[in-house]
Amino acid sequence: xxxxxxxVMLKPExxxxxxxxxxxxxxxxxxxxxxxxxxGKRFELEVDGEMDDEKLADVNKLAETLLSNPVIETYxxxxxx
Amino acid sequence: xxxxxxxVMLKPExxxxxxxxxxxxxxxxxxxxxxxxxxGKRFELEVDGEMDDEKLADVNKLAETLLSNPVIETYxxxxxx
Numbered sequence: 001x002x003x004x005x006x007x008v009m010l011k012p013e014x015x016x017x018x019x020x021x022x023x024x025x026x027x028x029x030x031x032x033x034x035x036x037x038x039x040g041k042r043f044e045l046e047v048d049g050e051m052d053d054e055k056l057a058d059v060n061k062l063a064e065t066l067l068s069n070p071v072i073e074t075y076x077x078x079x080x081x
Numbered sequence: 082x083x084x085x086x087x088x089v090m091l092k093p094e095x096x097x098x099x100x101x102x103x104x105x106x107x108x109x110x111x112x113x114x115x116x117x118x119x120x121g122k123r124f125e126l127e128v129d130g131e132m133d134d135e136k137l138a139d140v141n142k143l144a145e146t147l148l149s150n151p152v153i154e155t156y157x158x159x160x161x162x
Contacts, residue, residue, distance in 0.1 A: 001116070007123050008123075009123065009125065019124075022124065022147070022148070025147060026143060026147065029143075029147065031139060031143045031147075033128050033129055033136055033139055033140075034126050034127065034128055034129075034140075034143070035082070035127045035128065035129050036126070036127040037124060037125070037126055037127075038124070038125040039122060039123070039124055039125075040122070040123040040124075040125070041120060041121070041122065041123060042088050042089075042090065042120070042121045042122060042123040043100075043103065043118060043119070043120055043121075044090065044118070044119040044120075044121070045115050045117070045118055046115065046116045046117040046118075047114050047115055047116065048114055048115075048116050055114055058112060058114055059114075059115075062107060062110075062112045062115070066103070066106060066107065066110065066112075067103070
């Protein structure tokens with residue numbers, strides 16, 4: 001069993017209202033050390049057996065086609081264990 | 082400027098309906114290699130100046146009090162750069 005993490009974030013040029021809302025709340029509650037917040041999604045996938053190049057290619061394909069919207073989002077695949 | 086990532090996931094014992102929905106979609110579309118999916122949130126924070134222990138403690142505090150619900154979620158703080 002392998003664990004793969006897919007992180008999906010909005011592209012930098014895309015406005016992130018959720019991030020802005022969180023940032024506003026942090027300011028109001030005195031956490032001024034934070035100058036910007038971006039919020040995205042994190043998927044932890046369990047994959048059968050050990051990871052190999054073919055499975056990694058499959059995970060990249062599903063990350064691009066199902067877990068993210070390539071028009072406004074970027075994704076990163078990390079094999080965790 | 083430092084970049085800190087806060088990953089927030091549901092605790093393992095908590096049912097994850099979003100993860101189940103994604104898993105169902107992956108199965109229907111032929112990605113049977115994935116045996117389980119957990120979905121969570123990823124926050125990328127920009128912090129003024131360089132990170133130090135005091136700022137790291139602040140980020141942990143805001144992660145616990147604002148970005149996650151400790152009853153059902155766990156969080157992990159990673160200093161990215």
